[in-house]
Amino acid sequence: MQRPAIIHKTAADLRVAPNLADYADTCRSFSWEAAREALSGLPGGALNIAHEAVVRHAGGPLREHLAFRFLGQRIVRDVSYGELAALTARFANALQSLGVARGERVFVLTGRIPELYVAVLGSLRMGCAVSPLFSAFGPEPIATRLNLGQGAVLVTSGLLYQRKVAKIREQLPTLRHVLLVGEDGQPTDVPGTHDLGKLMAAAADDFATVATRPDELALLHFTSGTTGAPKGAMHVHGAVTTHWATGRYALDLHPHDVFWCTADPGWVTGTSYGIIAPLLHGVTSIVDEGDFDAERWYRILQEQGVTVWYTAPTAIRMLMKAGAELARRFAFPQLRFIASVGEPLNPEAVWWGKEVLGLPIHDNWWQTETGGIMIANLPALDIKPGSMGKPLPGVEAAIVRQGADGLVEVVHEPDVEGELALMRGWPSMLHGYLNNEERYRKCFSGVWYLTGDLARRDADGYFWFVGRSDDVIKSAGHLIGPFEVESALMEHPAVAEAGVIGKPDAMVGEIVKAFVSLKKGFEPGDALRMELLGHARKKLGAAVAPKEIDFVATLPRTRSGKIMRRLLKARELGLPEGDTSTLEAGA
Ligand code: ATP
Ligand code: MG
Numbered sequence: 001m002q003r004p005a006i007i008h009k010t011a012a013d014l015r016v017a018p019n020l021a022d023y024a025d026t027c028r029s030f031s032w033e034a035a036r037e038a039l040s041g042l043p044g045g046a047l048n049i050a051h052e053a054v055v056r057h058a059g060g061p062l063r064e065h066l067a068f069r070f071l072g073q074r075i076v077r078d079v080s081y082g083e084l085a086a087l088t089a090r091f092a093n094a095l096q097s098l099g100v101a102r103g104e105r106v107f108v109l110t111g112r113i114p115e116l117y118v119a120v121l122g123s124l125r126m127g128c129a130v131s132p133l134f135s136a137f138g139p140e141p142i143a144t145r146l147n148l149g150q151g152a153v154l155v156t157s158g159l160l161y162q163r164k165v166a167k168i169r170e171q172l173p174t175l176r177h178v179l180l181v182g183e184d185g186q187p188t189d190v191p192g193t194h195d196l197g198k199l200m201a202a203a204a205d206d207f208a209t210v211a212t213r214p215d216e217l218a219l220l221h222f223t224s225g226t227t228g229a230p231k232g233a234m235h236v237h238g239a240v241t242t243h244w245a246t247g248r249y250a251l252d253l254h255p256h257d258v259f260w261c262t263a264d265p266g267w268v269t270g271t272s273y274g275i276i277a278p279l280l281h282g283v284t285s286i287v288d289e290g291d292f293d294a295e296r297w298y299r300i301l302q303e304q305g306v307t308v309w310y311t312a313p314t315a316i317r318m319l320m321k322a323g324a325e326l327a328r329r330f331a332f333p334q335l336r337f338i339a340s341v342g343e344p345l346n347p348e349a350v351w352w353g354k355e356v357l358g359l360p361i362h363d364n365w366w367q368t369e370t371g372g373i374m375i376a377n378l379p380a381l382d383i384k385p386g387s388m389g390k391p392l393p394g395v396e397a398a399i400v401r402q403g404a405d406g407l408v409e410v411v412h413e414p415d416v417e418g419e420l421a422l423m424r425g426w427p428s429m430l431h432g433y434l435n436n437e438e439r440y441r442k443c444f445s446g447v448w449y450l451t452g453d454l455a456r457r458d459a460d461g462y463f464w465f466v467g468r469s470d471d472v473i474k475s476a477g478h479l480i481g482p483f484e485v486e487s488a489l490m491e492h493p494a495v496a497e498a499g500v501i502g503k504p505d506a507m508v509g510e511i512v513k514a515f516v517s518l519k520k521g522f523e524p525g526d527a528l529r530m531e532l533l534g535h536a537r538k539k540l541g542a543a544v545a546p547k548e549i550d551f552v553a554t555l556p557r558t559r560s561g562k563i564m565r566r567l568l569k570a571r572e573l574g575l576p577e578g579d580t581s582t583l584e585a586g587a
Pocket of ligand 1 (some may be wrong): 035223224225226227228229230231340341342343344363364365366367368369386388451453465467560564
């Protein structure tokens with residue numbers, strides 16, 4: 001179907017006056033210093049994420065307001081801002097009672113239960129750096145990350161400890177304390193561990209939040225491992241200014257919103273936007289403790305009255321795969337804003353949102369390293385489906401290429417592909433990679449932070465993702481971004497998902513090969529393969545269209561939901577799979 005290249009926003013799309021109504025004007029008047037003034041801060045120029053997110057609200061009108069609603073398998077647990085302040089105080093006091101000091105590192109390995117959120121915010125209150133890990137990690141990825149981050153404390157459950165950590169405890173020389181949460185009646189009396197519930201019950205429910213410096217380490221986040229071994233990015237308390245500004249402008253959080261970020265805190269999105277940003281804005285967050293399930297997700301949107309929803313392309317594609325009829329059994333009158341991050345959002349998905357959910361989906365771009373949203377389809381801007389949108393106020397983005405003097409230079413002409421770069425200095429920029437100073441230095445060239453992603457900027461200032469520099473396919477002198485090919489394939493009604501790689505070829509360097517999973521009701525076979533090859537050739541031209549298509553049931557993806565093209569390629573070529581610690585089970 002031929003659709004217009006732009007979705008003009010109407011008042012009906014927006015429902016409320018957006019926080020960012022005039023892009024140019026807000027960008028002109030914005031400064032990070034002024035944004036920081038919106039936060040309360042602590043005496044002496046100190047800044048602590050947990051103070052901004054929780055403590056300062058607890059003495060005010062938000063005291064009884066719901067901070068989180070946890071949807072567990074069997075029970076729903078509500079936690080107000082006042083309760084969260086008391087719980088995080090108890091956690092911080094519990095750490096102190098064990099002799100844990102400011103600056104030490106706390107790791108958390110649990111499902112999305114209240115204790116995870118309390119541990120993250122309580123550690124920050126204590127001035128400890130904290131790192132939530134995916135609870136599905138096996139012993140080896142846990143050990144690698146704990147050792148890289150020099151974890152002194154691990155918060156986990158009895159079962160996870162017994163299954164995964166006890167046997168590697170010897171290999172974790174920095175780990176002094178294991179705190180067990182009593183989740184679902186799991187054991188908390190395991191030798192060599194502490195019962196977190198008991199420690200917290202014995203602790204006081206007030207705590208003087210540590211006056212951390214803005215440049216003091218707060219969060220350790222491991223990258224998704226899409227392109228290689230995950231890197232440990234270090235973030236500081238000063239990042240909270242970015243969390244605040246992006247929650248306000250990119251997610252359009254208003255005080256009475258019910259916000260659902262579907263990401264797990266083991267991925268940076270689940271911390272920056274699953275914990276911190278919504279609390280800064282005093283909204284109520286929904287946390288679903290379960291895994292993806294199309295029907296349950298629609299029910300959550302409906303029953304919880306979600307107003308702002310932040311999810312990922314992979315989830316949207318799975319909802320699309322489940323069919324529009326399922327969506328139409330539910331109604332979402334409260335829902336007013338949907339955003340997506342993690343991978344390029346195919347134009348087809350943006351349109352699906354508009355046609356099936358009644359709202360277009362707003363793609364936005366950022367990385368573990370950037371700590372917060374950098375480029376977004378902002379609420380009041382028209383959407384060009386397939387584009388990542390425009391830089392947030394306070395963010396300067398550019399397309400750069402290698403200059404003659406070794407430094408990069410900015411490409412000013414529109415529509416030219418090059419590396420996406422950000423002017424350094426936004427508050428949540430990474431402060432280093434754990435144990436990898438060399439890799440960190442390589443992120444910068446002069447005033448620019450280099451993202452490793454290829455993109456182009458159009459004449460209206462919208463950025464378009466082309467591909468990761470590692471994934472770009474070189475075929476017969478053409479540079480082909482897999483996203484363009486995948487999006488064209490997805491326009492075919494049979495295609496649910498597509499992953500595209502370059503396959504070495506003696507004649508042309510690489511040929512484009514696609515792996516495709518089908519929607520319900522479609523059967524793989526030669527006829528469909530020919531039809532898809534023809535469809536792609538018509539859309540893309542013979543030089544860019546895939547030459548080969550394989551049908552697959554699912555694509556390998558990371559726990560943060562990204563298609564792992566390097567794995568498709570390694571499997572295709574019979575090469576070693578490399579680091580698969582973040583690979584989603586069964587992929
Ligand atoms: P690794 O660095 O370990 O290979 P990763 O880059 O996937 O993993 P993340 O930091 O979670 O780890 O992901 C950031 C990357 O995800 C970006 O650099 C970009 O390639 C991709 N990405 C995120 N959002 C978007 C988007 N809206 N459009 C296109 N790509 C996106
Ligand atoms: Mg990366």
